Amino acid sequence: MDLSYGEELEGYRGEVAKFLEDNWPLQGDEAKLDWNEQAVKFRQRAIDAGYLCRNIPKQYGGSEQEPDVLKAQIIREEFGRTRAPMEPRGIGTMMLVPTLLERGNEWQKEKFVPPTIRGDVAWCQGYSEPGSGSDLASLKTRGELVNGEWVINGQKIWTSGATSADYMFVLVRTEPEASKHAGISYLLMDMKQPGIEVRPLRQMTGGADFCEVFFTDAKTPEDWIVGKRGEGWLVSRTTLKHERNSIGSTQQTRALFAGLVQLAKDRKIDGKPAIEDPSIRQRLAALEGYVKAHQYAGYRTLTKDAKGEDPGMITMMNKIISTNIGHDIARLAIDLLGEDGLLDAGGTSMAAMMSGGHERWISHYMYSLGIAVAGGTANIQRNVIGERGLGLPRDAAAERSSK
């Protein structure tokens, strides 16, 4: 057991640090550009140096490096330390690019991958519908091939970033006669067109991060399909080969916990720092047990990935563990806020959560619920753990419906 990275990897860390010292922040006239433009310039240099877009082939604008989870972790640590931009965040780089690389046509990869990883274009994901949440494959949005193009009618919901996205990757029913899963195709479409109407949904926090998207004869070219007709379900579930970031969420959790401890030191109960209150100390210390367990589980996963071994069930649990800890932190934070817990979040978006004031804890109190629901509710995660992790049989209704 050895928690150091060893001589060779520390040497690599030195190279990354040297690169960052020479290249970030930008200098001279370049430093006057706005942050996004600076990020695009810097990213290209980091790609050329082999530090970003490591799993993307050179022909599509990536740096095409040998997969190495430990190097990837060192890059994240060094870039994080110097606040240098990494790959653009978002569903495009996280979901679409890997799917295209695995399943897309040559022209699709050439057209879409480079601008997406540079951050020139943004994507949104058209999966959920009002009647199709956990049972996603029951989706009803129709796609019909008419005169060489797809004509799309229906509605998507919970679409994050739809107002600003250039494109959507969307699941639509193109084979109404086929069975449930076999009737779905995976299409790409331009968001800037008359047949698409985007309506932001106001969340309980007051902000609007996601939207409803309505299609009325929206159109996309015949060959903007990934995989064949009726293969959309499979395409959407492409297992992605990547350098799993196994300790990213544990680091966020630790930072959140450190913030909570600070909050307990700052707030007062009966005129004394809240952290001196026995029940607060117990709750903090109990929470820390979960935070630390999550942290070391992350190191173990990192090690297993580096060795090419299967880390096991833990990889299915990360979301629910982060969610559970997030709930507990939120509950304790709102108690620490005392009468300030009566206040509104004070901001209307994620930005409030990132701010330094106490309102971020109120925002977190609500957002922790959004995180519990987004990308599959905690109960869906429990099904996955139960069925794929523990080997329990599928729910009878789900089993019947998938036939």
Add this chain to the structure above:
Amino acid sequence: MNFDLSEEQEMLQETVRQFLENECPPTTLREIFDGDTGFEPSLWKGLVEMGVAGLHLPEEHGGAGLEILDLAVVAEVLGYMAAPGPFLGHALAGLALAEGGSEEQKKKWLPRLATGDALGTVAIGEADGGWLPHQWSVAGGEALTGTKKNVLFGEHADLVVVGTAGGGLSLVERDAPGLEWKPTEGADRTRRLCELTLSKTPAEALPQGETAAARLRDVALVLLAADAFGGSSRLVEMSVEYAKTREQFGVTIGHFQALKHQLANMAVEVEPSRGLYWYAAHALDHVQDEAERTAAVAKAHITDRYMQIARDAVEAHGGIGFTWECDVQIWFKRAMFDRAFLGNPAMHRERAAQMAGW
């Protein structure tokens, strides 16, 4: 970066598990659990022959010279199998001597403890939750007088390491005058306890007793955490197995989401704890400034999980889970032991809070 067990450690776990599977199958386990002494000499002898008794003792005194992590991975397997016997007290007695004994004391006792020729135990508990060195009240010296509680397999021990006032340690031998044992009716019948009364009983202090006592405390906490991880993993497996075989409404009950989610929650509580006990054990040999606190966090967290998992496991088994004949009760009682022995989670959380400067 290699946060994983070595091949040797995995092999050690596998060897111990295989041995216990063969020599202590459920029928044997239940016999020992229901028996008078909870002590099966052949089982202990077998473990000793695998080197379990001296893993952590210095090579020059007949031990294997390995680390606390090696000892902890064995504790995990013993917890997984609910192995009855004196491992915990014996391992701690050897540790105390190795860390705090004079050369003469080490020479006299360690080789015998390493080979299992002599059985050791520790008398650290006192009344009113006086588990920790700073709470001990029995005055040290050439003769000891007082009462120690919850001594593991005391009646079988050849050597007792007694915690004394001021946080020191003394050795008391089996046949010393004024030494009296009274069995305690403990719930966990795989780890039997007694009360030890000392009346002017001759004793020999360990020269480095205070340092050794602090380490004994931390190692004990980690071994309990490891045992709790092993035990709670086993309870999840047993509950999942039951859900896959028990049928109601024409299907196995594992089909039902209510139970499936409960089992998933149990797994989510247990699985991440593995790394926590590993790190706590690793820190004891390699990360001095985090060792004491991490041991406290690990013991509080994992033994608390174990107790809750044990309650969940009873529920998951339904009526049968509440019976004496169902093996779940054996692990349930080990969970009670791991949680209460050396102080409950709240006590160690408060210690962790203090050590963090909160």
